[in-house]
Amino acid sequence: MGRQVKGLLYFFTADSMRTLAIFWGILSGTLLLNLVIAYFLVDVTDTRMLFIIPFGTYIFCAIFGFVTVKQCIPFAIKMGATRKNIYASIGIFFLLLAIFKAVLSSTMQSVLMFLIDLFQIKTFSLVHPAALLQDTWLTRIVLDASMMVLILTIMFFVGLIFYRFGLLGGGVFSGVIVIVMLLGLAKGTIFDVATQLYKNIDMTLFYQISFIAFLLYVCTWIFIRKITVHGAK
Secondary structure (H helix, E strand, O other): OOHHHHHHHHHHHHHHHHHHHHHHHHHHHHHHHHHHHHOOOOOOOOOEEEHHHHHHHHHHHHHHHHHHHHHHHHOOOOOOOOHHHHHHHHHHHHHHHHHHHHHHHHHHHHHHHHHHHOOOOOOEEEEOOOHHHOOOOOHHHEEEEEEEHHHHHHHHHHHHHHHHHHHHHHHHHHHHHHHHHHHHHHOOOOHHHHHHHHHOOHHHHHHHHHHHHHHHHHHHHHHOOOOOOOOHH
């Protein structure tokens, strides 16, 4: 079991390296280019560039979690991997990926903030949700890692539903979620919950988010235990 899990982790890592390299190359290149542009606009007081690095990594995780089902699971089954090992490997890989991206994102922000202070660039700002707490290198990592694990797990769960029940089943599920969210917005429930979370936000919230992600991932076993190469017929 241990050897097969290691092999799957190696496969998942190797398979995602190109995608990760492209993503980080585009993100870092865009940020550095805009930093250079902002440097030459330092005297333009009515122009200001604002970037939130985590939003890009969160979107990446949403897409990555969804496509993992179709890109990785069928191949792993064809190679003879057991469902239990696939289940364990994907969970471990998601956790490691979230930590890796969180560390890289937080480090990138620290470096950019150093350059902004060094060259006194006043027209370029980096914003992070950790500013609601204590915006430190470690705080950003904990916050981003917990959010990315949750997003990866949610979209992996959604991907499994689409894979198991096809477009019709996945569309019905997505439609129900959208209706529930719209009702929540109409009744103000979502706004009230968001307000309460904002007022009482602390690090405990993100530990709770990680626990929710864990529980949701446990539920994915319902689909993985009998998953096939071809998915929905």
